[in-house]
Structure formats: C-alpha cells, structure tokens
Amino acid sequence: MKLTGNTILITGGTSGIGRALAEAFHDRGNRVIVTGRRQALLDQISAARPGLTALRFDLDDASATPHFATQLREDFPELNVLIANAGISRTEDMRADSWNTEAAEAIVQTNILGVLRTAAALLPLIKGKTDAAFLATSSALAFVPRADFPTYCASKAFLHSWLQSLRHQLRHVPVEVLELSPPYVRTGLTGADQLDDPRAMPLDDYVAEVFRLLKAGDTPRGEILLHRDLARRWAERDGNYDNLFDAMNPAG
Numbered sequence: 001m002k003l004t005g006n007t008i009l010i011t012g013g014t015s016g017i018g019r020a021l022a023e024a025f026h027d028r029g030n031r032v033i034v035t036g037r038r039q040a041l042l043d044q045i046s047a048a049r050p051g052l053t054a055l056r057f058d059l060d061d062a063s064a065t066p067h068f069a070t071q072l073r074e075d076f077p078e079l080n081v082l083i084a085n086a087g088i089s090r091t092e093d094m095r096a097d098s099w100n101t102e103a104a105e106a107i108v109q110t111n112i113l114g115v116l117r118t119a120a121a122l123l124p125l126i127k128g129k130t131d132a133a134f135l136a137t138s139s140a141l142a143f144v145p146r147a148d149f150p151t152y153c154a155s156k157a158f159l160h161s162w163l164q165s166l167r168h169q170l171r172h173v174p175v176e177v178l179e180l181s182p183p184y185v186r187t188g189l190t191g192a193d194q195l196d197d198p199r200a201m202p203l204d205d206y207v208a209e210v211f212r213l214l215k216a217g218d219t220p221r222g223e224i225l226l227h228r229d230l231a232r233r234w235a236e237r238d239g240n241y242d243n244l245f246d247a248m249n250p251a252g
Contacts, residue, residue: 012086016187059114
C-alpha cells in the first residue's frame, strides 16, 4: 500500500486506532476523511487538524449509506483508499438468566453489517483508481477468542474469513485488500480501564509498527499482523490452540 498522496476515508476515525491512523496518514501528506457518529468528536478532530475532513455517518443506518456514497463521489472524486475501522466491543455473560442478544445484535450490526455496507457502497468508488486499497480492522482475537467477549471475537473471525474471500474475488481487480489485526491496544474500546492498562500496547507504538510493516510490504496474505501475534495466528496449525485458549481464558 502506498503511504503518501492518497485520499483516504476512515470509518470510526474519531477515537482509538481509527483516529491514530487518521492522524498518522495526515502527517504523511494524505488527504484524510474520518467518519463517526458523535458530532462533538468530529468537531474536535476538525479543530485539532486543519485540513482533515470529519463527516457524520452512522453505519447502523442502512438508508444513509447510498446518500453518503453519493456525497463522497461528488466531493472526493479522487478517493482511493477505504479503511473500514468502526467497531464496538462488549462483554457477555451467557451463564446469566438475564442474558439476551441485545449486545450481540449491536456488535453484529456495527462490526459485520457496517463493514459489509461500507464495502458494498464505497468499493465502486475506488475501483480503477491508482493505488486503490480497502482495509478492514479485524483483531488478533479472531484466531483465539477471549470467551468473555464471545460475539466481538466471532465478529472479527467473520471479517478474517470474509476478507479472504473478498481478496480472492478481487484478485484481477487493482484493489489491494488488507486486514488490520490489532492486539490488545490502549484505547477506549472496552472502557476507560483499557486506556491505562499496562498490559495493553501503547497506541502510538502500535500505529508505528503498522506503518513499519506497510512500508516494508510485510503483509503476507494481506494481513497486517504484529510478529508477536503470529503464535495466535497459527495456533491450530502449530498445535498450540488449547494452551493459548486456556492461558487467555483461565478456568479459575
């Protein structure tokens, strides 16, 4: 993927990994458009980053997607990179009598249907563009799940599989399909505690490593995966799945 001179759209770009990527790409001379649902955050990032465009767009509103695509086609005809980053995460206790599917449905709506709608509406805008690329944010938890985040992990496993199929179908179309698979990073994805958790990778360090891998072209199978997460990526192949699952999900 080319790292400069692009016009890039990042969904979920007002916080966490999305915002860090937006700022890093902006620093490298790209024209960057971020989307989000919270107008206050959109206003904040616009004020902090003159030249970076922030647009309100709710991925959960299926009726809004075609109109948004039309707006992008008219206002940003040079758009050539899409980063489907928006996502949510929630714990679920399926042991509880009160457990229901509310959290799971919200996760599927954003993490799966949001990506599919983004791809369906916006891929046609970048096909045929120079250095076109489509990225989606999956997770290293796609390979070995945290059992207390069952639907979140399953949504990322879905994206991992779906992106492989998309990459294969577009093999003769000049659109690079990449999968971003972050480890546990210091963001607010699961709440305020994650922002300060010493076990989590500092966000700036993670983004720097992503750009190092992209610059080096170190994205085998289209996967942007840190070397420290390769054990999880190949856990089943290497016969380590049970040990890793038990380590991540203590029985006590």
